[in-house]
Amino acid sequence: MPEVQPKTTAATGAASAASPTLPPASEGVVTQATLVRKAAPKSDYKPADVSPQRRVQRSYSVRLWSVRHSRFLEWFYARFADMFLMLHPLWKSIGYGRVEAPVKFVEKRVKGFMFDCRMCGQCILSSTGMSCPMNCPKQLRNGPCGGVRANGNCEVEPNMPCVWVKAWEGSRNMVHGDKILDIQKPVDQSLRETSAWLRVTAQAAAEREAAKAGASK
Ligand code: SF4
Numbered sequence: 001m002p003e004v005q006p007k008t009t010a011a012t013g014a015a016s017a018a019s020p021t022l023p024p025a026s027e028g029v030v031t032q033a034t035l036v037r038k039a040a041p042k043s044d045y046k047p048a049d050v051s052p053q054r055r056v057q058r059s060y061s062v063r064l065w066s067v068r069h070s071r072f073l074e075w076f077y078a079r080f081a082d083m084f085l086m087l088h089p090l091w092k093s094i095g096y097g098r099v100e101a102p103v104k105f106v107e108k109r110v111k112g113f114m115f116d117c118r119m120c121g122q123c124i125l126s127s128t129g130m131s132c133p134m135n136c137p138k139q140l141r142n143g144p145c146g147g148v149r150a151n152g153n154c155e156v157e158p159n160m161p162c163v164w165v166k167a168w169e170g171s172r173n174m175v176h177g178d179k180i181l182d183i184q185k186p187v188d189q190s191l192r193e194t195s196a197w198l199r200v201t202a203q204a205a206a207e208r209e210a211a212k213a214g215a216s217k
Pocket residue numbers: 111115116117118119120121122123124125132133134196
């Protein structure tokens with residue numbers, strides 16, 4: 001096998017004649033990324049000094065905060081649901097149909113910010129560690145598929161943490177975290193873009209009234 005002689009550069013030639021050194025591996029290599037960057041039109045806008053991957057991951061930061069604080073949110077949601085139920089006579093007198101638009105407007109924005117909610121209308125956050133399962137690209141409602149990566153990220157969106165890995169983590173912080181083991185029904189697509197808050201409230205009010213009627217018989 002022929003002996004491989006180490007290369008020397010003009011800058012280091014004299015010194016390396018006495019003591020030859022290998023050039024850096026990247027020397028003289030022009031990557032595709034460099035070519036693309038050089039060919040890009042010049043403008044005053046320079047993105048913040050973070051990698052594209054970091055920028056993508058930052059878009060999940062609020063959602064991940066909600067999972068980390070699932071216990072507090074579980075407590076808060078229970079109080080919030082009680083307050084909504086207390087207001088049932090008001091919703092009923094105005095008409096659930098009339099209050100739907102403003103309530104949905106608020107619900108969509110608040111839950112969109114906190115959980116990246118997709119307004120499926122059948123909220124199961126309290127059973128999924130405050131991680132919205134509708135963010136799963138396969139929209140699985142009963143646990144992860146078999147494609148979770150070794151780092152816990154999604155196989156379809158490699159930069160996104162698997163919503164079911166996060167759901168399990170969030171559920172471990174919650175008082176009623178074992179609700180994650182309940183089998184969920186398939187999504188009823190006819191309820192998309194409707195208010196889960198109002199639906200849960202109206203159902204709870206109906207159950208309460210039925211219980212009262214049963215007790216008075
Ligand atoms: S489960 Fe449905 S309603 Fe609840 S946060 Fe996810 S998309 Fe929104």
